[in-house]
Amino acid sequence: MIVYKEIAKLNRIFPLLNEEKILLGTDGSITNILEILFEDACSVETIKQVILNNTNYREVVLKVNEIPLVYAISKTPFKNIEEENLREEIKKDLLSADIPIGKIIRKHNLETRREIIKIGIAEINSDLKKILKTSHNRLPKRTYNIIYKNKILMEITEVFAIRGKL
Structure with a gap:
């Protein structure tokens, strides 16, 4: 996938804020971008x-x-983390604390890369509208993998609800 082309195509059918384009296309930490914005x-x-x-x-x-700015679903297959100590530490971080994934990766000094799989628009139901405190029926979303040692560490889908909040 050529990310900038996918974002340009999406932008023609669903006009995006520049900040949404950055969030959709980054191969870096969403946590860090939100903290900067x-x-x-x-x-x-x-x-x-x-x-x-x-x-x-x-x-x-x-x-x-x-x-509330981003709704995210993550799947972490622990079998893909070969080092037992690291696997247990990541599992502990995910289960025992509300830590953003970007900060978990930074905490454990993991060299990872993000591979964007899909960029699109999410239809927002009433439950998600309440969670995100938004009135929008459609919001930008993406799905990507975090790759660690050539294996999928996590698959993440994010829905961005920054419209009207900046």
């Missing part, structure tokens, strides 16, 4: 979390100053 620390509110078949499923909202 909103000039404060990013926090995580976990909505739901469960481990099935040695894979952690986590639904969260990323917030700055209690403003």
